[in-house]
Amino acid sequence: MTTPIIECRNLQKWYSGVHALKNVDLTIHPGETVGLVGDNGAGKSTLIKILSGVHHQDSGEVLIEGRKVALRSPKDAMRHGLETIYQYNSMVPTMSIARNLFIGREPMKWSVFGVGIMDQQRMRAESIKAIADVDLHLRSPDALVGELSGGQRQGVAIARAMHFKSKVLILDEPTNHLSVKETDKVIGFVRGLKAQGLTGIFISHNMQHVFQSCDRIVAMARGEIVFDKPTAETSIDEVHALL
Amino acid sequence: MKRFLKIYLDKPELAGLALLIVLVLVFQAKSNGILLSFENIRGVMGLLPEMALVAIGVTLLMICGEFDLSVGSVFALMPMSMAVILxxxxxxxxxxxxxxxxxxxxxxxxxxxxxxxxIPSFITTLGMLFIARSLTIVISGGFPPLLPPDLPTWLFTDYIGGSPFRMSFLWFVVIAALVAALLSLTNFGNWIRATGGFNEAAASMGIPVKRVKIACFMLCSVLAGFAGLLQVLRLGSPLPSIGEGLELQAVAAAVIGGTALAGGIGTVFGAIVGTLLIRTIDNGLVLSRVDANWFKFAIGVLTMFAVIANAWMGKMSRKIKVEAHK
Structure with missing residues (x-):
């Protein structure tokens, strides 16, 4: 058996008296696409926030590729190859695609103490390539993200994660507020992760979307994992019955 | 042609520039050619750097998604504290x-x-407007302290040769170029735009949004203080009342130059165009023998007009798709 890419052991989290995560154990292997489902308040978001470095667990540990890690900020998580795409979209609409792709990770021509001149030529060239890699065709890396459709934005976010060689892509409700056509596009992106050798965690309310794109379903309720099966061995009805 | 039109519509500061040229021509005719006379340009260019530097600072902060009403008071506080220290x-x-x-x-x-x-920066800096103004008057002791006679005004306010420009203009050009470069060429500029454009997205990408904002607040105040220094060296005395109302003119200049109140959008060039427009209207009305009390009226109308026009231009621009994309 290969080393799991992510291993959560006994994760616990309280929010001012609410026990949001109760001893959660979750093991994810490289190349898996895991669908994480559950009702509001089931603990999905809490688990994801811990993995993306937004919150820190009160107890328990996270191991990435077998090594114990402390994820204290989004930057930490990214450094370990965990990149999260949020439902509210992690793109800045008033900025160009090229600038968005490199927010916080700009290639530099010259810098002192981390601040300096960006290599904008490289940013544009690499963003053209990154976008083409996810099979998205946009007219120019200088176009504003605000002019893109919701699905295209998620595509650019996924292109960004791939460009930075993320190992695990966490998609937090990426199909919310999208039209049917746009949703299909995003599901296409999620399916494409495996071909690129990436591990994916797909959080959604929508069972259809998860069943269409994931090869394993994990369900949470009341802060615990209550269900964990390969997609092929279960059905939407079975999961529904549990929640 | 379509592409050209779209680029134009995307840059509200260009519309401001067009309006500026029209106004200059109108006032030039109305004032019988005095507006563009050497002496008048000399006068306008002496005032321009002081207001433009404040407007640039305010623009930078607005791009970052925050607001500063205390710049007018800081404009007075800096030279006053300097005079007391001197x-x-x-x-x-x-x-x-x-x-x-x-x-x-x-x-x-x-x-x-x-x-x-x-809390909204509108409130914080409204408080600071009163605090800094009060401190200015308190440390002056009610009497403006005298400045020593041997100050290096040659470095700040003397005219450059026989040109209509003072040294302050050179400071202004250099600072404006530096801030423009900071915004468009550096990664820090990228973080400022991201923070103002969509705070949550910037934070999720690991941008230290709070530190970015604080840096912008500090830069804005320092620019306002430096502008106050220029004015006091030009006038020769640190009056505690200078800069009153400047904060609103600076915001007006920023907005007229295309800066969005919601953050993320704006340019240094726009701030300069906005300032030039305000200064030209002020000066042009006087030269055209219009009652000077109409000045604020004109600025008010222009501010509203600019925001409406920007919104309209943005909408038109989005309608124009230069190339179809899949």
Whole structure:
């Protein structure tokens, strides 16, 4: 058996008296696409926030590729190859695609103490390539993200994660507020992760979307994992019955 | 053609520039050619750097998604504290640096209080408007202190040769170029735009949004203080009342130049165009023998018009798709 890419052991989290995560154990292997489902308040978001470095667990540990890690900020998580795409979209609409792709990770021509001149030529060239890699065709890396459709934005976010060689892509409700056509596009992106050798965690309310794109379903309720099966061995009805 | 039109519509500061040219021509005719006379340009260009530097600072902060109403008071506080420090026997350079550090501290407090207590910067800096103005008057002791006669005005306010420009204009050009470069060429500029454009997205990408904002608050205050220094060296005396109302003119200049109140959008060039428009209207109305009290009326109308026009141009621009995309 290969080393799991992510291993959560006994994760616990309280929010001012609410026990949001109760001893959660979750093991994810490289190349898996895991669908994480559950009702509001089931603990999905809490688990994801811990993995993306937004919150820190009160107890328990996270191991990435077998090594114990402390994820204290989004930057930490990214450094370990965990990149999260949020439902509210992690793109800045008033900025160009090229600038968005490199927010916080700009290639530099010259810098002192981390601040300096960006290599904008490289940013544009690499963003053209990154976008083409996810099979998205946009007219120019200088176009504003605000002019893109919701699905295209998620595509650019996924292109960004791939460009930075993320190992695990966490998609937090990426199909919310999208039209049917746009949703299909995003599901296409999620399916494409495996071909690129990436591990994916797909959080959604929508069972259809998860069943269409994931090869394993994990369900949470009341802060615990209550269900964990390969997609092929279960059905939407079975999961529904549990929640 | 379509592409050209779209680029034009995407840049509200260009519309401001067009309006500026029209106004200059109108006032030039109305004033019988006095507007563009050497002496008049000399007068306008002496005032321009002071207001433009404040407008640039405010624009930078607005791009970052915050707001500063205290710049007018900081404009007065910096030279006043410098004068008090000078009178206690500290040399000029040190006094200027100390004065600018006080501005930096004011900016830091503005930013820290705003972010720590998550209150609107509008409120924090409204408070600071009163605090800094009060401090200016308190430290002056009611009497404006005299400036020593041997200050290096050649470095700040003397005319450059026989040109209509003072040294302050050179400072303004260099600072404007530096801030413009900071915004468009550096990664820090990228973080400022991201923070103002969509705070949550910037934070999720690991941008230290609070530190970025505090840095912008500090830069805005320091620029306002430096502008106040230029004015006081030009006037020769640190009056405690200078800069009153400047904060609103600076915001008007920023908005007229295309800066969005919601953050993320704006340029240094726009701030300069906005300032030039305000200064030209002020000067042009006087030269055209219009009652000077109409000045504020004109600025008011222009501000509203600019925001409406920007919104309309943005909408038109989005309608124009230069190339179809899949």
């Amino acid at each position: 009178n206690s026997g500290v040399p000029f350079t040190a006094a200027v640096l100390l004065g600018l550090m006080i501005c930096g501290a004011v900016g830091f407090i503005n930013g820290y209080v705003t972010l720590q207590f998550s």
